[in-house]
Amino acid sequence: MPKNAFTNDKITPTHPVMARCVVFHLLLTKKRSTRKNKSDQASGQKSSDVACRGSAQSADTHNTLIGLCYKMSDNEHPATDMQENIKGQIPKESPPPSQDVQSDSSADVAPTRKTRKRPENKPPPEVQESPGTASVAENASKASTQTTVTQGGWGSWGSWGKSLLSTATATVTTVGQGLSQVIEKAETSLGIPSPTELSGQMEKEDDAEGTIPSPSSSSEGKPAEGDGNVLGSAMGMLSSLSSVVQSTSKTVISGGLDALEFIGKKTMDVIAEGDPGFKKTKGLMNRTSTLSQVLREAKEREEQQTAKDVTSETEKKAHYGMLFDEFQGLSHLEALEILSRESEAKVKSVLTTLSGEELTTLRDDLEQIKESFSLMEFDDEEVDDPQVDDGESFVKELTDALKKLHISTTAERLGKARKNAFDRIMDMKIPSEAKQQQEDGSEHEATVTRCTVEDVHFSAITSLAELTARSIEQFHKVAEMLLHTSTDGVTALEQAKVLAQITVVLCKEISVLSKKFTACLATVGSNEKGEVLNPLITGVFLEASNSASYIQDAFQLLMPVLEVSHIESTADSSH
Amino acid sequence: MEAIWLYQFRLIVIGDSTVGKSCLIRRFTEGRFAQVSDPTVGVDFFSRLVEIEPGKRIKLQIWDTAGQERFRSITRAYYRNSVGGLLLFDITNRRSFQNVHEWLEEARSHVQPHSIVFLLVGHKCDLEPQRQVSQQEAEKLAAAYGMRYVETSARDAINVERAFTELTRDIFELVKRGDITIQEGWEGVKSGFVPNVVHSSEEVTKSDRRCLC
Numbered sequence: 001m002p003k004n005a006f007t008n009d010k011i012t013p014t015h016p017v018m019a020r021c022v023v024f025h026l027l028l029t030k031k032r033s034t035r036k037n038k039s040d041q042a043s044g045q046k047s048s049d050v051a052c053r054g055s056a057q058s059a060d061t062h063n064t065l066i067g068l069c070y071k072m073s074d075n076e077h078p079a080t081d082m083q084e085n086i087k088g089q090i091p092k093e094s095p096p097p098s099q100d101v102q103s104d105s106s107a108d109v110a111p112t113r114k115t116r117k118r119p120e121n122k123p124p125p126e127v128q129e130s131p132g133t134a135s136v137a138e139n140a141s142k143a144s145t146q147t148t149v150t151q152g153g154w155g156s157w158g159s160w161g162k163s164l165l166s167t168a169t170a171t172v173t174t175v176g177q178g179l180s181q182v183i184e185k186a187e188t189s190l191g192i193p194s195p196t197e198l199s200g201q202m203e204k205e206d207d208a209e210g211t212i213p214s215p216s217s218s219s220e221g222k223p224a225e226g227d228g229n230v231l232g233s234a235m236g237m238l239s240s241l242s243s244v245v246q247s248t249s250k251t252v253i254s255g256g257l258d259a260l261e262f263i264g265k266k267t268m269d270v271i272a273e274g275d276p277g278f279k280k281t282k283g284l285m286n287r288t289s290t291l292s293q294v295l296r297e298a299k300e301r302e303e304q305q306t307a308k309d310v311t312s313e314t315e316k317k318a319h320y321g322m323l324f325d326e327f328q329g330l331s332h333l334e335a336l337e338i339l340s341r342e343s344e345a346k347v348k349s350v351l352t353t354l355s356g357e358e359l360t361t362l363r364d365d366l367e368q369i370k371e372s373f374s375l376m377e378f379d380d381e382e383v384d385d386p387q388v389d390d391g392e393s394f395v396k397e398l399t400d401a402l403k404k405l406h407i408s409t410t411a412e413r414l415g416k417a418r419k420n421a422f423d424r425i426m427d428m429k430i431p432s433e434a435k436q437q438q439e440d441g442s443e444h445e446a447t448v449t450r451c452t453v454e455d456v457h458f459s460a461i462t463s464l465a466e467l468t469a470r471s472i473e474q475f476h477k478v479a480e481m482l483l484h485t486s487t488d489g490v491t492a493l494e495q496a497k498v499l500a501q502i503t504v505v506l507c508k509e510i511s512v513l514s515k516k517f518t519a520c521l522a523t524v525g526s527n528e529k530g531e532v533l534n535p536l537i538t539g540v541f542l543e544a545s546n547s548a549s550y551i552q553d554a555f556q557l558l559m560p561v562l563e564v565s566h567i568e569s570t571a572d573s574s575h
Numbered sequence: 576m577e578a579i580w581l582y583q584f585r586l587i588v589i590g591d592s593t594v595g596k597s598c599l600i601r602r603f604t605e606g607r608f609a610q611v612s613d614p615t616v617g618v619d620f621f622s623r624l625v626e627i628e629p630g631k632r633i634k635l636q637i638w639d640t641a642g643q644e645r646f647r648s649i650t651r652a653y654y655r656n657s658v659g660g661l662l663l664f665d666i667t668n669r670r671s672f673q674n675v676h677e678w679l680e681e682a683r684s685h686v687q688p689h690s691i692v693f694l695l696v697g698h699k700c701d702l703e704p705q706r707q708v709s710q711q712e713a714e715k716l717a718a719a720y721g722m723r724y725v726e727t728s729a730r731d732a733i734n735v736e737r738a739f740t741e742l743t744r745d746i747f748e749l750v751k752r753g754d755i756t757i758q759e760g761w762e763g764v765k766s767g768f769v770p771n772v773v774h775s776s777e778e779v780t781k782s783d784r785r786c787l788c
Contacts, residue, residue, distance in 0.1 A: 303767070331620035331636065334762075338652045409616075480617030484645045 292334040318461035329469025343560035372496035391418030407481040421463035453525040460517035468547040492566035514544035580767040590663030591671040592642030598729040658763030667705040701728035
């Protein structure tokens with residue numbers, strides 16, 4: 001789809017991709033002010049209600065589609081347009097003024113900042129949701145979805161459909177805050193902390209808001225103590241999420257495929273929103289500001305937990321964070337962040353040295369590159385491939401794409417990770433089939449040869465962690481090569497598009513894997529009770545959505561790198 | 576799970592290109608020697624547990640940097656978060672030895688405000704006949720900079736464990752004495768968790784937990 005399709009308000013939602021994308025958005029767009037509706041959220045009934053609408057497309061979504069699409073590509077002034085599109089559906093409410101997530105210290109990088117700007121949303125203090133009716137809108141984009149998302153809970157999952165990576169991370173350097181916000185939002189929408197706790201938090205957040213350190217200063221790393229249980233336990237929180245989600249997991253299973261999207265979209269949307277909770281969370285947590293740091297803390301927490309648990313159980317739990325670190329995902333992410341930060345600074349300083357036409361030209365160029373990072377489609381159509389393959393087409397697709405970058409890098413390690421996942425799936429399939437054949441054999445043998453659901457779960461989490469770590473490694477290597485080799489015959493803009501494409505391929509593969517593993521789980525655990533099986537399945541979906549988020553965040557980190565690469569190549573050619 | 580360790584130290588491995596940094600690390604972390612090895616791009620990562628005293632394990636997170644000049648600006652960014660490092664030269668390559676000074680200068684200037692503990696490694700000591708740098712000479716240089724000196728060979732697995740373990744012990748002592756402290760926002764040293772019950776062997780929990788069907 002041409003990118004301007006997003007800005008064309010004549011476009012009809014009958015375009016299959018668009019329609020799909022919008023339906024998801026409508027379904028999934030989050031209404032954050034669901035704190036009061038904890039019971040609603042926990043209700044499986046409500047969730048299934050929403051989940052079942054996966055294919056429903058009502059006429060009045062069409063209007064909102066336009067508004068949404070509009071919004072996708074135009075963060076600057078969509079609100080009023082949106083309001084028009086959704087007239088008659090929602091009470092109007094003018095969006096609060098935009099606020100930059102980062103300190104907007106340099107006017108020279110305004111374009112960068114602008115794309116990151118998002119409407120500041122003040123959560124209304126009192127929002128009552130009554131089923132079937134739209135409630136007070138938080139902001140235009142959210143408001144527009146109210147009619148379809150009438151209940152809280154699952155309706156609050158975010159959206160990739162918003163154009164997969166739309167503006168994925170609210171800011172490049174503050175990815176971590178995005179994550180913490182995910183956590184906060186996840187908490188609030190799923191009602192993990194008690195309402196009283198939350199209100200306490202909100203107060204604190206409000207207090208903290210005035211004294212938020214600028215990201216640059218906090219990225220120097222002066223994370224405070226305290227409140228560690230909120231953010232520090234990122235993964236812990238997510239795992240407790242799964243127990244809440246559990247109550248809805250019947251829907252998860254039957255919804256199968258959709259569940260991942262719900263979860264993933266939620267994460268994405270939440271990261272993408274960059275709303276006040278972002279700042280609030282940051283003020284509240286007053287901690288780290290990079291994704292790798294947040295992940296690292298989460299991992300450390302897991303490690304401590306594991307160490308504590310070591311005595312008690314046989315310890316079959318799979319810890320995504322720890323596994324991700326073991327595959328060196330954290331290190332690559334951290335290194336990529338360093339490169340990204342340095343590149344960003346370099347771009348800034350170059351911009352300050354230019355003026356006049358040169359400056360305008362460069363800004364236009366950079367703007368174009370940026371657009372490639374915000375306009376993406378995730379066509380989920382072909383993901384429903386039940387076939388278990390060893391990832392050959394995945395590797396081929398990646399290899400072809402990587403070639404277009406004109407740098408020496410291969411998909412070898414990613415291919416290996418994919419192959420490992422495949423092997424794990426095969427390992428699980430064979431014994432369960434073998435078990436069927438020897439049904440009459442001794443019971444003892446059967447139990448020995450058979451996989452437990454925990455085994456499958458562990459394989460799933462391991463595979464997701466490995467593939468994600470390799471994806472981030474790939475992006476890190478790409479960044480290094482971009483910065484340190486001259487890339488002839490291809491522009492930074494073209495490279496940006498290829499990288500966006502690679503991101504889609506990677507996320508798709510994560511999705512495919514999670515489906516295969518959950519299918520395995522369902523097969524292996526067909527005799528298990530729901531309370532055993534369901535959390536495992538939800539866990540896989542959750543980590544899959546996290547995986548996709550990390551990959552997309554890593555992709556966003558490449559933007560300043562490509563900008564530097566562009567600046568350098570144009571400087572070379574002019575000399 | 577390799578969850579049980581006292582501290583995590585981040586080490587950086589530097590030195591001219593082709594002195595054998597990656598091979599040394601691979602020997603240490605994977606226990607094998609690759610005859611052919613592609614030049615490192617930017618930085619790569621490895622980790623391993625080291626038991627410095629019975630029951631006291633340190634997790635080493637090793638940043639393997641590219642020696643090639645073109646990546647120099649990348650590696651600079653990585654010094655700051657390292658608590659220690661191996662500085663390699665190739666005993667059969669005099670030039671790589673002469674560059675030791677330059678590497679140290681670079682590291683020292685980029686590690687601020689933290690300090691970094693280095694160990695000088697004369698690598699490829701299996702190639703005795705081609706030796707261009709005498710052990711004495713190297714020891715003298717190391718002493719001048721307050722470093723230990725170890726000669727290693729990744730191919731023959733000589734002193735590989737020793738190089739890493741000695742560096743780890745030195746850092747551990749500094750941490751114990753409080754000369755190096757854990758700081759928020761600094762990745763050089765991280766505190767681990769001491770379990771209530773130490774397992775007889777980490778291998779018990781570390782064992783391959785893929786489906787053992």
